[in-house]
Amino acid sequence: MNTNSNVYTIVYTTIIVVVAAAILAIAAMALKPKQDANVKAETISQMLTAAGFSSKEDLAKLGNDKILEMYSQNVKTAFLIDAAGKKTGELETEIGNIELQDNLKVENKNIAKGDPELPVYVFEKDGAEINVIPIYGAGLWGPIWGYIAFNANCTEIVGAYFDHESETPGLGAKIKDEAWFREQFKGEQVNFKNPDDSFDIIKGGAPKDDKSAVDAITGATMTCNGLDAALDTWFKAYMPFLMKKAGAAASDDSCCGDECCGDGCQDKGTCDHNHEHNHQEG
Amino acid sequence: MNEDLKKTLLNPIFKGNPITVLVLGICSSLAVTVQLKGACVMALSVIIVTGLSSLVVSLLRNSIPNRVRIIVQLVVVAMMVILVDQVLKAYAYAIDKQLSVYIGLIITNCIVMGRIEAFALGNKPIPSLLDGLANGAGYGMILIIVAFFRELLGSGTLFGFRVLPESYVPNNLVILPPMALILLGCIVWVQRSIQKDLQEK
Amino acid sequence: MEYISLFVKSIFVDNMIFAYFLGMCSYLAVSKNVKTANGLGIAVIFVLLCTLPLNYLLNKFVLQPGALSWLGESFKDVDLSFLSFILFIAVIAAFVQIVEMVVEKFLPSLYSSLGIFLPLIAVNCAILGGSLFMQQREFLNVGEAATYAIGSGIGWWLAIVALAAIREKMAYSKVPAPLKGLGITFMVVGLMGMAFMTFMGISL
Numbered sequence: 122m123n124t125n126s127n128v129y130t131i132v133y134t135t136i137i138v139v140v141a142a143a144i145l146a147i148a149a150m151a152l153k154p155k156q157d158a159n160v161k162a163e164t165i166s167q168m169l170t171a172a173g174f175s176s177k178e179d180l181a182k183l184g185n186d187k188i189l190e191m192y193s194q195n196v197k198t199a200f201l202i203d204a205a206g207k208k209t210g211e212l213e214t215e216i217g218n219i220e221l222q223d224n225l226k227v228e229n230k231n232i233a234k235g236d237p238e239l240p241v242y243v244f245e246k247d248g249a250e251i252n253v254i255p256i257y258g259a260g261l262w263g264p265i266w267g268y269i270a271f272n273a274n275c276t277e278i279v280g281a282y283f284d285h286e287s288e289t290p291g292l293g294a295k296i297k298d299e300a301w302f303r304e305q306f307k308g309e310q311v312n313f314k315n316p317d318d319s320f321d322i323i324k325g326g327a328p329k330d331d332k333s334a335v336d337a338i339t340g341a342t343m344t345c346n347g348l349d350a351a352l353d354t355w356f357k358a359y360m361p362f363l364m365k366k367a368g369a370a371a372s373d374d375s376c377c378g379d380e381c382c383g384d385g386c387q388d389k390g391t392c393d394h395n396h397e398h399n400h401q402e403g
Numbered sequence: 404m405n406e407d408l409k410k411t412l413l414n415p416i417f418k419g420n421p422i423t424v425l426v427l428g429i430c431s432s433l434a435v436t437v438q439l440k441g442a443c444v445m446a447l448s449v450i451i452v453t454g455l456s457s458l459v460v461s462l463l464r465n466s467i468p469n470r471v472r473i474i475v476q477l478v479v480v481a482m483m484v485i486l487v488d489q490v491l492k493a494y495a496y497a498i499d500k501q502l503s504v505y506i507g508l509i510i511t512n513c514i515v516m517g518r519i520e521a522f523a524l525g526n527k528p529i530p531s532l533l534d535g536l537a538n539g540a541g542y543g544m545i546l547i548i549v550a551f552f553r554e555l556l557g558s559g560t561l562f563g564f565r566v567l568p569e570s571y572v573p574n575n576l577v578i579l580p581p582m583a584l585i586l587l588g589c590i591v592w593v594q595r596s597i598q599k600d601l602q603e604k
Numbered sequence: 605m606e607y608i609s610l611f612v613k614s615i616f617v618d619n620m621i622f623a624y625f626l627g628m629c630s631y632l633a634v635s636k637n638v639k640t641a642n643g644l645g646i647a648v649i650f651v652l653l654c655t656l657p658l659n660y661l662l663n664k665f666v667l668q669p670g671a672l673s674w675l676g677e678s679f680k681d682v683d684l685s686f687l688s689f690i691l692f693i694a695v696i697a698a699f700v701q702i703v704e705m706v707v708e709k710f711l712p713s714l715y716s717s718l719g720i721f722l723p724l725i726a727v728n729c730a731i732l733g734g735s736l737f738m739q740q741r742e743f744l745n746v747g748e749a750a751t752y753a754i755g756s757g758i759g760w761w762l763a764i765v766a767l768a769a770i771r772e773k774m775a776y777s778k779v780p781a782p783l784k785g786l787g788i789t790f791m792v793v794g795l796m797g798m799a800f801m802t803f804m805g806i807s808l
Contacts, residue, residue: 428629
């Protein structure tokens with residue numbers, strides 16, 4: 122057979138390409154469930170660490186199934202909200218069917234556009250409610266993200282977890298590797314009075330009496346600046362929801378459920394009962 | 404084992420080392436050598452990809468049309484790399500996240516293509532497989548040496564376990580990529596001092 | 605302006621050689637004199653400029669999860685991103701083949717001085733790396749992708765011409781025998797990399 126003839130060349134190349142694509146498609150399909158489970162378990166581990174249920178290292182030893190189980194057992198409810206803090210959908214939390222809103226890159230863009238679909242995960246720990254929200258932004262070399270856990274009325278941060286894709290090891294990577302950095306967030310608050318810049322990570326050290334500021338990491342100024350910006354952006358996007366929870370009665374037309382009418386709205390007398398009520402489920 | 408096979412296996416480790424002698428595969432060796440764990444995974448991936456690609460191309464060597472030679476090689480190599488990447492994503496997710504772009508770059512890792520062109524196209528399957536594995540191993544060895552120094556001096560740990568005492572202040576310069584190049588320069592210096600016939604005029 | 609800052613950033617801050625160390629093999633081998641380094645650098649700029657926007661479109665309309673939705677609603681969930689490596693490399697290989705044919709016909713002296721390294725552009729990590737970084741960074745449109753491509757190419761060209769200039773001058777220095785050639789080149793590139801780190805983190 123003349124291996125240099127045109128017909129042979131074309132037929133050969135076609136066969137090779139088809140065989141390669143077939144092998145890859147089979148492998149990708151076969152491995153996809155495991156890959157998706159890995160991604161889900163990773164997201165959940167980060168949330169559980171932020172909420173204080175366990176540490177990332179301990180969770181890593183448990184294996185995907187146990188992590189998903191832990192989520193199902195400890196989560197009370199999970200839902201999506203829009204830019205006004207209004208509930209727009211539910212996220213399934215039954216084991217075997219766990220839904221997460223973990224496309225943070227897309228939601229980051231949607232926040233800028235003004236129509237995000239933001240997730241809130243409500244856990245129950247020792248009888249108290251913990252609200253966990255994600256944050257996402259740009260570090261020095263690549264994306265950074267994390268989860269912030271609030272107490273029941275969102276007036277205090279009870280835990281945080283941060284991760285990154287390609288920050289410098291030993292410098293920017295410390296946002297993930299150093300426990301002291303995350304521990305600082307415990308007891309801090311989102312500054313409702315300054316929605317555009319509601320949290321600060323300060324180089325050189327944050328003033329001790331500023332409850333909305335923590336110390337930056339020496340040598341990781343750019344990464345910390347990126348994290349600061351990410352926190353500001355996402356806290357601002359969640360602001361209506363957070364303020365509603367804190368009973369600060371920010372914008373009254375976001376008042377839309379029984380639980381908020383109980384506090385802020387009743388005082389101002391503007392709780393609109395004709396509004397469609399989203400009943401708290403679960 | 405006969406002399407030829409032995410030579411095929413041992414040559415790429417020292418005298419014909421892909422990184423320090425053939426100057427192939429430099430790119431990824433710098434980026435992934437910050438920690439030993441990443442370096443080992445990368446080394447293993449390159450060994451597997453080089454070995455298997457050389458084997459497959461050698462099996463096909465008499466049927467590949469000359470005009471599309473490079474493209475066929477690329478398809479074979481790309482397929483192996485994607486398979487390795489997919490398996491890592493399923494079974495070693497944490498490491499895959501760290502190495503993401505660099506696993507993809509194994510496709511363009513000159514070692515793989517270089518060995519296919521130089522050896523697999525003209526040799527039988529078993530020697531080609533061995534040549535591929537050996538070159539991958541030579542590459543891996545250099546990677547591990549560089550990563551050893553970078554992790555030890557840069558974080559005081561090896562494979563994540565603290566080795567140097569807490570009072571050791573980590574040398575942050577070593578963690579940065581340029582140091583990997585300087586370390587490579589030192590390794591070449593040592594190797595050529597020992598094997599004088601490798602020295603350039 | 606967004607484009608200008610992206611352009612300057614991709615030349616200096618995200619320099620393919622000094623920040624990411626991509627494209628090293630041909631970089632080290634061809635930098636012995638400025639003339640060939642120049643030729644290779646320009647070839648790299650050209651290939652990057654042509655392949656990156658093409659791969660961007662490929663990524664946007666074929667590969668990304670949900671990219672095929674223009675074919676119809678039922679394709680919304682199709683995720684072909686596992687084919688990214690192969691398709692990107694195929695586009696690059698095809699383009700390099702074209703460049704090789706053009707250079708052979710119109711610039712024969714350059715063709716013979718570049719030798720094997722012209723087809724090796726196809727496996728130049730910088731070119732594939734550029735496409736892979738483009739995939740990660742999610743540019744807003746083809747214009748941004750093209751700007752990033754030109755900037756990265758110019759950054760690579762700058763690096764290789766600078767190294768070639770240094771190596772030409774170093775031919776007259778007394779380098780210890782075991783270090784001569786490859787060893788000292790590694791160290792020089794490492795030092796240049798450190799110098800380029802001054803650009804790291806500059807936000808424009």
